[in-house]
Amino acid sequence: MKAHLTRRYMFSASHRLHSDAMSEEENKATYGKCNNPYGHGHNYALEITVSGPVDESTGMVCNLTDLDSFVEHEILDRFHLQNLNTVPEFGQAVPTTENLSAFIYDILQRGFTHAHLEKVRIEETMMNSFEYAGGNEVRR
Amino acid sequence: MVYLTRKAEFAASHYYHNPEFTAEENRRIFGKCNNPNGHGHNYTLEVTVKGEVDTRSGFVVDLKQLKEVLNREVLDAMDHRFLNKEVPEFFTRIPTTENLAISIWQRLAPKLTTAHLHRVRVYETPDLFVDFYGEA
Numbered sequence: 001m002k003a004h005l006t007r008r009y010m011f012s013a014s015h016r017l018h019s020d021a022m023s024e025e026e027n028k029a030t031y032g033k034c035n036n037p038y039g040h041g042h043n044y045a046l047e048i049t050v051s052g053p054v055d056e057s058t059g060m061v062c063n064l065t066d067l068d069s070f071v072e073h074e075i076l077d078r079f080h081l082q083n084l085n086t087v088p089e090f091g092q093a094v095p096t097t098e099n100l101s102a103f104i105y106d107i108l109q110r111g112f113t114h115a116h117l118e119k120v121r122i123e124e125t126m127m128n129s130f131e132y133a134g135g136n137e138v139r140r
Numbered sequence: 141m142v143y144l145t146r147k148a149e150f151a152a153s154h155y156y157h158n159p160e161f162t163a164e165e166n167r168r169i170f171g172k173c174n175n176p177n178g179h180g181h182n183y184t185l186e187v188t189v190k191g192e193v194d195t196r197s198g199f200v201v202d203l204k205q206l207k208e209v210l211n212r213e214v215l216d217a218m219d220h221r222f223l224n225k226e227v228p229e230f231f232t233r234i235p236t237t238e239n240l241a242i243s244i245w246q247r248l249a250p251k252l253t254t255a256h257l258h259r260v261r262v263y264e265t266p267d268l269f270v271d272f273y274g275e276a
């Protein structure tokens with residue numbers, strides 16, 4: 001029988017929303033306070049949902065220790081207590097939580113093989129959250 | 141179609157062990173959860189039903205009936221119990237959060253007459269939950 005499993009992780013990071021493709025005025029108008037050159041930070045809550053048949057011998061969709069160690073090494077080590085503008089993977093992309101969700105989704109989709117990835121959800125604050133479940137649309 | 145979710149909490153203990161695995165395999169696969177003395181959680185259960193709103197009552201489901209079924213079929217059986225030793229399906233099935241969600245679905249689905257079960261969500265901790273939609 002198929003079940004969906006969701007695991008929640010916390011990490012903290014700083015970022016500045018600024019696009020080189022826009023003028024200074026446009027950046028201010030688009031990003032407001034988030035354009036402050038010194039950046040600011042958030043405690044992000046990351047929810048990862050995977051799915052699959054429940055293995056009869058273990059009762060599990062996937063072993064949590066596999067998911068936890070993958071997320072720790074491939075995601076938290078990369079983003080926790082970092083300035084997202086300096087994380088190489090972002091390149092020229094603006095470190096919005098939309099882009100962050102898609103990055104994290106891609107990392108999982110490429111490397112996590114123990115269960116099917118359903119979606120990534122990130123709470124930037126208690127008031128806003130973002131979900132990404134893959135798709136072919138152009139993102140950058 | 142309208143979806144209605146009812147929340148409940150229960151506390152229970154469990155441990156993970158498959159008698160077909162060696163002691164070493166059990167420890168490797170289940171880690172700390174393999175301790176035969178068990179350990180416990182405060183589970184949060186969310187049961188979502190769906191249906192059309194009844195034009196006379198304005199309800200999707202009679203909440204009183206839903207609550208009664210939930211209490212009788214799930215909470216009376218599982219609250220303050222050692223799942224492996226007191227809940228029959230877990231004599232043979234490992235009481236993981238996945239299997240709990242499936243078991244709760246199987247207990248509720250045949251008893252809910254006025255609304256359709258849509259989802260059973262079981263939180264083992266605030267950081268881990270499982271959704272079961274009755275999929276084969």
Ligand SMILES: [Zn+2]
Pocket residue numbers: 154173179180181
């Ligand atoms: Zn446990």
